[in-house]
Amino acid sequence: MLPINEIFETIQGEACKAGTPSVFVRLQACPVRCPWCDTKHTWFVDSERRVSIADMMIKTEDTNTWAMMSPEDVLLAVQAFSARHVVITGGEPALYDLRPLTTLLVGSGFSVQLETSGTQAIQAHPYTWVTVSPKVGMPGRRSVLGETLLRANEIKHPVGKPADIQNLLSLPIEHALKPEIWLQPLSQSRKATELCIREATVRNWRVSIQTQKYIGVR
Numbered sequence: 001m002l003p004i005n006e007i008f009e010t011i012q013g014e015a016c017k018a019g020t021p022s023v024f025v026r027l028q029a030c031p032v033r034c035p036w037c038d039t040k041h042t043w044f045v046d047s048e049r050r051v052s053i054a055d056m057m058i059k060t061e062d063t064n065t066w067a068m069m070s071p072e073d074v075l076l077a078v079q080a081f082s083a084r085h086v087v088i089t090g091g092e093p094a095l096y097d098l099r100p101l102t103t104l105l106v107g108s109g110f111s112v113q114l115e116t117s118g119t120q121a122i123q124a125h126p127y128t129w130v131t132v133s134p135k136v137g138m139p140g141r142r143s144v145l146g147e148t149l150l151r152a153n154e155i156k157h158p159v160g161k162p163a164d165i166q167n168l169l170s171l172p173i174e175h176a177l178k179p180e181i182w183l184q185p186l187s188q189s190r191k192a193t194e195l196c197i198r199e200a201t202v203r204n205w206r207v208s209i210q211t212q213k214y215i216g217v218r
């Protein structure tokens, strides 16, 4: 059973899968505590905020309410949409054993992507596309794990200032098997975007623009 904050359909806007119609499944809970987190309402699993699956599915605002769902419940919910790509996000979804859910989704014909901070070991079907957005030195004091970087299909790093590049370089990314590395400017800042372009060009990395924020979707 998994605490689910929301399930909705949109276009994946970031990194390698940008442009892909997707059903986002957002799990509740995250101990990383990034100061600039835009999903702070997912940090805690407050039992008083538990709602029914039906109520969770119809909510239209970011709230800290959540519903407990089995993998079968989630499959039923995502099958109600058109998209055949499922993005499991959070919160920090890798806090949970995602093997039952990802195995069910893959077996039902979905492609599956997992977005994680890299601070937990990945428990997911081997076909799961793992996007690690490493959070270094955050108040939650969680370390980015080498084994999770090794499992990553892509690394998507939020960048606001030069120190963020240094944080990325401090990680053992050279050991990752497929180090497709994306630098993503924070908050569409021009300065951060220029920094990302400069660093990506020098290092042959890539720049991830949060296209969902430019086309006005979630």
Ligand code: SF4
Pocket (backbone or CB within 6 Å): 030, 031, 032, 033, 034, 036, 037, 038, 039, 040, 042, 090, 091, 092, 117, 135
């Ligand atoms: S890891 Fe993600 S959900 Fe958790 S605090 Fe950081 S940005 Fe927010």
